[in-house]
Amino acid sequence: MRLLNFFFLLPLVFASNTVLAGYLEVTFLGTGTPQPDIDRFGPATMVEANGRYFLFDTGRGVTIRLKQAGIPLSKIEHVFLTHLHSDHVSGLADLMLTGWIWQRQNPLTITGPKGTQALGHHLEQAHQADIAYRSANTRLDAEHAKIKSHEIKKGGEVVYDNDGIKITAFLVNHYPVEPAYGYKIESGEQSIVISGDTSYSENLILHAKETDLLIHEIADAEQQLITNNPRLKRVMAYHTTPEQAASILNQVNPKQAIFTHVLLFGIDEQQVSKKIKNLYRGKFHIANDLLRVGVGKEIRLYPENSRIMR
């Protein structure tokens, strides 16, 4: 099986570093949730465009998945946070420091909601001792260990616009976590929308309409568990059920949808897929860690787990 996966992956191996204008490549580095899970690391999605890397969320284990995906840590200079729930940021200190040790040539730029500035500042402070040892005893420049933060002021803000790549942040509905953002990435004719954590969101539908690839969160639980557990009921209320997901997809009409941040209680992926299939006829897929997706004139999925080495 592993060997078979290797051959499926060959086109991507040749395509790496020659990503063409308008072509976007997505790597799902972490498709999980706060639940520690060896198969689903914390939320993190990489988008590569024109040889540049844009990382959306930095969940648990992100540096390990980057290594497995063959993406150099030093190349990651732009991070976009959807919101500040710990599962989305717990890999940030590791990325900031290990990327620096591996010769990142600039500070790490982090864009996110209110609170991002404080997060970046305090991470730098928390790791001062290490930054001081290493910059005193090696050629590492302490400036490159720093975090440059940008807090999004309002939904609809263009947070990156350079070399034909445009990234827009828009508000989603993860109440009571406010603000929480989704992102739209555009390059040439192609676009990708990342929902972040959200329940059903009209604003997401507005921003995502007719996008090539919609990357959306998904959550589901057995009804009995919800009934018996008020906390679970509250958790489900700020995530997206399969029924809501189908309604969103029917309105957005993406060429392809991929579900991530897979939050399931007492129910499995096949059951979730079946529920969505009953209500939506388009193409969708539930991601695993290290799934790669090429978004060009066509959208191609490359087999998941192909580079997981244990």
Ligand SMILES: [Zn+2]
């Ligand atoms: Zn989350």
Ligand SMILES: [Zn+2]
């Ligand atoms: Zn969240």
